[in-house]
Amino acid sequence: MIDYPFLAFVAFSTIAILGSLMVIFKKNPVASAFALVAVFFAFAGLYALMSAHLVAALQILVYTGAIMVLFVFVIMLLNQDRPVEDFKSSSGTFKVISGVAVSFLVFLFVKVAFLARGIVPAGDWTVEKMEEQGGNVKSIANALFSDHILQFELTSFLLLGAIVATIAIAKRKGSSGRTAP
Amino acid sequence: MTMLEPWMMLVVSLVIFGVGLFGLLVRKNLLVMLMCVELMLNGVNLSFVAFSKIHNSLDGHLAVLFVMTVAAAESAVGLGLVIALFRTLKTVDSDQIQILRD
Numbered sequence: 001m002i003d004y005p006f007l008a009f010v011a012f013s014t015i016a017i018l019g020s021l022m023v024i025f026k027k028n029p030v031a032s033a034f035a036l037v038a039v040f041f042a043f044a045g046l047y048a049l050m051s052a053h054l055v056a057a058l059q060i061l062v063y064t065g066a067i068m069v070l071f072v073f074v075i076m077l078l079n080q081d082r083p084v085e086d087f088k089s090s091s092g093t094f095k096v097i098s099g100v101a102v103s104f105l106v107f108l109f110v111k112v113a114f115l116a117r118g119i120v121p122a123g124d125w126t127v128e129k130m131e132e133q134g135g136n137v138k139s140i141a142n143a144l145f146s147d148h149i150l151q152f153e154l155t156s157f158l159l160l161g162a163i164v165a166t167i168a169i170a171k172r173k174g175s176s177g178r179t180a181p
Numbered sequence: 182m183t184m185l186e187p188w189m190m191l192v193v194s195l196v197i198f199g200v201g202l203f204g205l206l207v208r209k210n211l212l213v214m215l216m217c218v219e220l221m222l223n224g225v226n227l228s229f230v231a232f233s234k235i236h237n238s239l240d241g242h243l244a245v246l247f248v249m250t251v252a253a254a255e256s257a258v259g260l261g262l263v264i265a266l267f268r269t270l271k272t273v274d275s276d277q278i279q280i281l282r283d
Contacts, residue, residue, distance in 0.1 A: 005185040013193045020197050020220050024204030029212045036216050039197075043223055046190060052230045055245050059226075062249050067219065067256050074260045075212060078267050086209035086274060098206040106199045113191065123238035140242050148243055155250040162254035170261035172268075 009049055016042040027083035033071050040064045051127050053136045190231035198224030211266070211273040215259045222252045 015038055022035035040063040047056035075081060125139065133139045144152055201220030208214055226245045233241025267273055270280070 003184060006183060009185050009189060013189075016193060017196055017200070020200040020204075023216055023220060024200060024208060024213070029210060032213050032216055036219065039220065040223070043227060046193065046227060047230055049185065050187065050190065050230055050234045052234075052242055052245075055226075055230055055242055058246070058249060062253060063219070063223070067253060070256060070260055071212065071216065074263060077264065078212075078273060080210075080212060080273060084210050084274075086213075086276075087207060089209060089276070090207050095207050098203055102199050102203045102206070105202070106195055109195060109198075120236055120238075122236050123240075125233075125239045126237050136242075139239060140246075143239050144243055144246065151243075151247060155247060158250060158254055162257050166257045166261040169258070170264045 005049055008045065012042045012045040012049070015039070016046070025087065027085065027087070029075050029080045029084065030072070033068060033075060036071070037064050037068050040068065051130075051136065054140050187231045187234045190234075191228055194224045194227035194231065196224075197221075197227065209275050211263050211275055211278075214275065215256060215263070218259075219252060219256065222248060 019035045019039035019042065023032045023039065026032045026035060040059060043063075044056045044059040047053075047059060130136050130139045133142070198221050201217045201224060204217035204220065205214055208217065226248055229241040229244045229248070231241075233239065263273060266278060270278060272278065
């Protein structure tokens with residue numbers, strides 16, 4: 001008896017972890033960007049395995065569709081498609097310290113997760129109830145547009161602010177072309 | 182054959198978050214640093230969905246939607262900053278960006 005969800009989980013998580021390692025160890029920023037695309041696709045698979053279908057679809061649409069295109073576009077715009085040696089340039093001591101600090105932080109997360117078990121009361125949104133309510137998307141839409149409508153509206157302000165800020169930061173000032181530092 | 186349990190997703194999300202944080206600390210290229218921030222945000226998203234699966238709740242899914250919005254805004258502003266910095270300093274190496282020092 002083969003447990004296919006488990007096999008899919010092993011495959012997707014392997015792709016995600018190897019891809020994320022490639023993101024930080026590849027010298028070429030374009031290679032990092034494409035490894036990140038693989039990570040995002042693997043994450044979409046993991047979401048689908050947890051029957052979070054809306055999140056899986058949005059992961060592909062927003063992350064691989066919008067954010068990564070933005071990254072690749074900026075890499076092209078800045079001509080950053082040649083290898084950079086910035087990983088080797090940081091000192092070995094700093095790498096060791098960073099590794100130890102990150103491991104300690106991860107250990108703290110595990111500790112907190114074990115200590116906090118059972119604090120949050122279990123809800124009643126099982127997969128079966130979601131199916132009853134008309135599926136994952138409908139349940140989330142109902143919650144989003146009733147209980148969380150204020151946060152939803154606030155994100156529109158956030159996006160508007162981000163658009164204005166990006167244009168203000170990235171546009172060339174003056175007509176002569178070069179800006180003074 | 183072992184069954185798929187939600188805590189396995191938590192392990193994956195922890196590993197991805199750790200890798201992203203380590204990359205953010207050791208890399209100097211601003212573009213790769215922004216990619217590492219995206220990795221960390223994705224790790225957190227995965228843990229949101231896993232916890233919401235564990236607790237039979239819907240709040241994790243909603244939190245993921247908001248995190249995605251913030252991530253999109255963050256990467257747009259961050260890449261705009263990178264473009265502006267590259268235009269004035271001709272570099273995306275964070276070690277050479279020290280105009281506030283002199």
